[in-house]
Amino acid sequence: MQRSRPLATTNPEFSVLEWPGFREYRVENWHLARDGSQRVIKGATGLDWKLAIASVVLGLFWMKIRESTWATITASVLCVYFVWVKCTQVLYESVIVIAPHGIQLETHRGFPPSSVLSASRRFIPMSALQDFVINEGLRRWNVRYYLTAIQRNGENDFSLHVAYENILPHIPVLLEVYKAVQTMLFSNSS
Structure with a gap:
């Protein structure tokens, strides 16, 4: 397993784990303050x-x-x-790309810093994966960007699966995951 942090200066909570046969794009539940102070803002807290x-x-x-x-x-x-x-706090969420087979969306919950007590997983096979897109939504006066896997259930039936639905990382992280998924899954299928 090889771990890298492609956005280490701006988004160190994002990491890429490469395993033989698949790649995991993990976002942990913390981020740096956006005021430039490099202060860590924790989403999940232990004893305080x-x-x-x-x-x-x-x-x-x-x-x-x-x-x-x-x-x-x-x-x-x-x-x-x-x-x-x-x-039941969200510790981290992942998009796992298994190149010939599809993608898996995971949410890991537990007690920080590393006690994972439960994990929920949704696997979308490549045969049913229509597309993987960055969408935008409005929440009050804010524009939120999120990754969505579009799954084809039937001829005219589709369902949407939001990646990182609890953490909602910023756009540079979403762009990095989007480009990787498009390259790994959809560039060879055309």
Whole structure:
């Protein structure tokens, strides 16, 4: 396995992993601040001071009224909710190109920094892959760009699969992945 970071100065969260037989385009859930300060903005966080304060407040609340059944149930539900929120964060998303066979879109969730607890995968075979495009969408007053795999389900039936749907990386990352997928999958098929 060989790992490279083609946009290391502007988008270091983006990396390309080359394996024998396939190539993975991975975007981790963090990015550099856009103000030029090189500050890291984390999308997924591990244990932090806010969670510590919430745990102390929850512990004090439970000790104060632990004889009450509703307080015990409330404290239990809040604990389960905190654990669930922390363990279902998106760690990274990938587009895996398996040149003669198709592409696979993956989302990995878990507890940062590297504890992957679940992964969801969607494989689109080359026979059903109509195209792989950069689309734009409007969200309030912002224009968002995203990669979309267009899958042909029937003669007049298509479905869209958005790559990096939770992280939504910036356009330089999308352009890099788009060019690579077009070159690897569609340049030889014409």
